[in-house]
Amino acid sequence: MTNSTFPGLDAYLDSEGGPVERALERAVVTLEQCEAPLEPEVLGAIRHGVMGGGKRLRPILFASAYEACGGEAKEASYDLAASLEMIHAYSLMHDDLPCMDDAALRRGRATTHRVHGEEVTIRAGAALIPAAALQALDASGRLGCERVQCLILVRTLMAAAGAGGMVGGQWMDLLGEGLALGTEDLDALHRMKTGALLTASLEMGALAADADKDTRDALRMYGQATGLAFQIADDVLDATASPETLGKNPSDADLDKSTYVALYGLEEARRRARDQVDIAVSALNVAGIDSPALLALSRYVVERSK
């Protein structure tokens, strides 16, 4: 896709959103219709958590990276992209639990545990992890990936889902409540929390398209910088937007967590987010990756209103 054919970000998000939703629907139906299905209540909570809308940023980043790297089976690639959103859904379902953030609202509607109860939500969230691994294995096989690629893809997904990835970051997050973290701690926290799965999205898109190592490295750098920009922008939004606009409540600020805004003030936080976008864009340029979609997505994460 070159600049001349890029339809603009809104149209791009619309056109990508449809196939992502359909792939997620197929993934949920696969769980519902498998030979020995989960209990109906757990399946209901999975459907609530996975099909609850959202930006679908991770699968869309995957699809954009896949296309930028010359991947030719884009329609089939969305099933692989869906595995990333399944992990994201698990992390949100567990994050919102009463013993974690105790959130009542997510994307403008009741959180999964408020609808399906705490125990069902813990089970459903945990069940999404092996389900995502199986989804990645099946989808990468159907996509015609070599076996070694399938192995690296599922390894990348599981590494992002586990140790040192989101879970580590979530914990630093909870521990950081009420503590004034230093700048380096905060950067590390955010790189881990948001960055691991965002970065995995880009790495997996590149891997699935069989990109060379330089391209994969550039997309990893783009992912890390974009992930950090995303988190700083989240802090800015939490400090400036209304719960109605955000569709969630309480914000990190309410919970007295260390945020970029608390540490640096609003303007400096905004500047740091833009710096990260510059780093992301320059990683693409240096590697000669011509992707108006990835350029627009990186800008979008700091300019979005929710």
Place this chain on the structure above:
Amino acid sequence: MTNSTFPGLDAYLDSEGGPVERALERAVVTLEQCEAPLEPEVLGAIRHGVMGGGKRLRPILFASAYEACGGEAKEASYDLAASLEMIHAYSLMHDDLPCMDDAALRRGRATTHRVHGEEVTIRAGAALIPAAALQALDASGRLGCERVQCLILVRTLMAAAGAGGMVGGQWMDLLGEGLALGTEDLDALHRMKTGALLTASLEMGALAADADKDTRDALRMYGQATGLAFQIADDVLDATASPETLGKNPSDADLDKSTYVALYGLEEARRRARDQVDIAVSALNVAGIDSPALLALSRYVVERSK
């Protein structure tokens, strides 16, 4: 291993227990020392849950199947076996949570959430799932398995950990509280709950040793029957043994769940457990699998005292 060299079950369990514990210790240390480690509290809960003793039945079944199928790198195979116990540890940690069984005691000591808190235990349990996937990927690679075998191994592990496996069974278990389940429901429940991971242990041992399809099928049948026997024996123990002997409390009977003993009475339940052992043994015989260890293990599950 032929009958003439089998040392007897107690000596066998002792001799297998050592390398299993060492492999689990290596797995936990790998998590503790990785580049971007989990938060120390979560690692503490993982260590508590994984290194808390127990029969280690799943890794020992894996090792026995691996050896019975002619696997030659037994020492290295324990790292693959460890991935099964990591999934088992996750399921126990979540099962014992306040909103699930609310168990205070497991194997004679405080449950993980009683020591490390509910939120840390939820995180630690969930983190064990991707950690087990990575453990299986790494260990099968080091074991020299072909890539296609590595893929099938991680698929088998994740399928047992997820949909239709343990999670499904645990849910039927909770739903069954206070309900009189029919015999078929109870069989299905128990096959799923205990059977999925036990059966995966045998399948993975056979796969890692590159066994032919007939052998793998026979070991799957052995695993399903042994798993069912194990669960019936658990019901019998819950109805007859003291909490001190069992090292756990409350029993399923306290929670008014449907059990084989409640449905059939003690003697009939015992008879049905022995029937399953006969099925397991005959599956081995028909396939010509000469494994005194597997024979002894199948008998052990119904004769054990805790």
